[in-house]
Amino acid sequence: MKYVDEYRDGALARKVAAAIAAAADPQRSYAFMEFCGGHTHAISRYGLEDLLPGNVRMVHGPGCPVCVLPIGRIDMAIALASRPEVTLCTYGDLMRVPGSRGSSLLRAKAAGADIRMVYSTLDALAIAQAEPQRQVVFLAIGFETTTPPTALAIRIAASKQLSNFSVFCNHVLTPPAIRGILDHPDVDAGAVPQLDGFIGPAHVSAVIGSNAFAEFAERFRKPVVVAGFEPLDVMQSILMLIQQVNDGRHQVENQYVRAVTPEGNQIAQAEVASYFELRDSFEWRGFGRVPASGLRLKAEYAAFDAERRFEIEEVSAPDNPACECGAILRGVKRPTDCKLFGTACTPETPMGSCMVSSEGACAAHWTYGRFRDHARRVA
Amino acid sequence: MSSRIKHRKLDLKDGRVDLAHGSGGRAMAHLIAELFQPSLDNDWLRRGNDQAAFDVAGGRMVITTDGYVVSPLFFPGGDIGSLAVHGTINDIAMSGAKPLYLSAAFIIEEGFPLRDLQRIADSMGAASRAAGVPVVTGDTKVVERGKADGVFITTTGVGVVPAGLDLSAQQAQVGDKVLLSGTIGDHGVAVMSQRQNLAFETSIVSDSAALHGLVAAMVAAAPQALRVMRDPTRGGLAATLNELAQQSGVGFRLDEQQLPVRPEVAAACELLGLDPLYVANEGKLVAVVAGDAADSVLAAMRAHPLGRDAALIGEVVEDDHRFVQMTTSFGGGRIVDWLSGEQLPRIC
16 A cells, blocks of 8 residues: 555564664663554554563553543433434444443443444534434544544534534643643652653644644653654654653654644644634543643534533543553553453453543553563563 | 246336235235246245255255345445355355255345345345355245345355365364465455445455355365364454464464455555454455465465465464464564454444
8 A cells, every 4th residue: 555555664664673772772761652542553553562672661641532531521422312302423432432330322322312423523414414303413522633624514514504413522632631641740749650752643733733742842851753653653753752862852853744844734723713712621531620621612603512502511420440541541550550451341341441442552452462461471 | 935826017126025025925925936036046946845855965964044134235246145145155165065055034124125126136046056056945024114124134054064074163273374265354345335424436346255166176185184264254354363263272373464455455444444354254264274284275275266365374373362463564463352342333
């Protein structure tokens, strides 16, 4: 496959791996967080751990939109879907995410709620147009990458005066989450492994630009390398991070130059700014309420805001106390540190959101990498 | 199934199935006589009994049954009718057996166009004639609108196993090799490309095919070397190998670079976020064979039109955890796990 296989070239990977091994200082260790679930998936899917020296460790970050959605928001979505007039349109990933008391959208669907899996906001719009008697609600989730399509859907709905379409908005922002990791009280308490740098998001950066990460290089003095989602992108960015650490630099570098500019996609940014505004705070799984980290529709588009249209109450529900998703999302714990991992919690019976999405740290490790745990135990 | 009743002809152009067609009365007799009988015609059906009688040779027989609910009913490279023939023949053939006869039961939704039903019956007839495996008895039921999705078909098949052959899922042994008869993912992607909410243009067609000819060639090449064969349908190659690992109490180690995947299929999977390892096939088989015979079986497969792209994709290894592991084309290792949840609904 042209323009894809080139970024998965095994021979080239061995060369980069050799360069990483040569660059990594054996006297120290390196811990880098890949923020994005897309990177987590690539690392696991291609077995990159096997290509890295033992003193270079990747820490999985919170950049999986399904994983950071708190239980309360799932409960709100189920409540919405349970209204007889509502057709809830959602991405398939969200169907199995556990809500309170063993609930999920999948179970609500089986119990009769009209919940439909879609692949894009445009599918939801098409359903709203085809079934004017139904109140079609699009369950919008995701970081800066998926927000512009939601904005576009609202633009189309407004221009067509679709009175039966609305959005349950759960869009969140990347920089406040990174800040949440670096500013978390656990860091000061020394409870968190030292992070030596970040692999910055790929698609998010294509929208918001690599400049958006400057504060982490300047204020927090952490190297950031924005990287593409292909395995060679990840390998190269790890090498770039190691070089920054070795040189004592902390800069934002852009490995993903084929898609990311310093300023990002300004048309997409303008589109988002037209329809969305910052919430004072938004609840994240694992982080609690993070200030200025989530978006909602502007007041002038309130008619398209499902939270306002259906006057649903904000709900907050506690995570399963044994589930370590929160700490895993902040990079404080590994999936295997959780007592539920692989016992009560598997992809078939997920207890926490990290085990649901293929971009979740637990699901990725379970699905692709758990053979290493057994190998380690034997050794 | 009788054809001697005089009546007004079925409107095969614009007519629709109604509840009377399943009531056991005259309308049902018309439907059978005018639609199913001509499409599937053979000596057994012509006798018009509620069962088919046939002579059996001595030896071991196999029987299998499978329900088909694919949506959409028609897809590039096939339809539910040909699929219901190929799928059941393949389940028979995976035992090494020669398939002999099929039965077919139709559950039809009220209002289903007769034209589509005829197209399906014709396709079934053509597939069964091409395979040399007749549909010798059948059943028709009609359910109320909304109680089925167009038409569901269940086919049962019987076959006879060549003397001395005993393939079974418990027999994979450490050191055995894993052979795959061709490219993976074609069927699932072809079906998916027709889904309303996914519609994309592609030249990919389903690989739906009857594999008993290929199997016969493999049996002829090295009958004693064949441990187990299976056709990787739902859940794809990944599900099949995980099942075999569990049943034989072994592990598998695959080499991703050896996995044949069409570039179009790889591209479609890339776009949709799917892994071809988990996408269904309807005309492929995976065989575990004794290591020393792998080359000769592979050569026999490649000499058959349905095995042209056959490849040696891995081997059986000792593993208490019964993992299917793969060396990725990138050089790292990963598990090829069971599919969690469903990747695609109703592909067969």
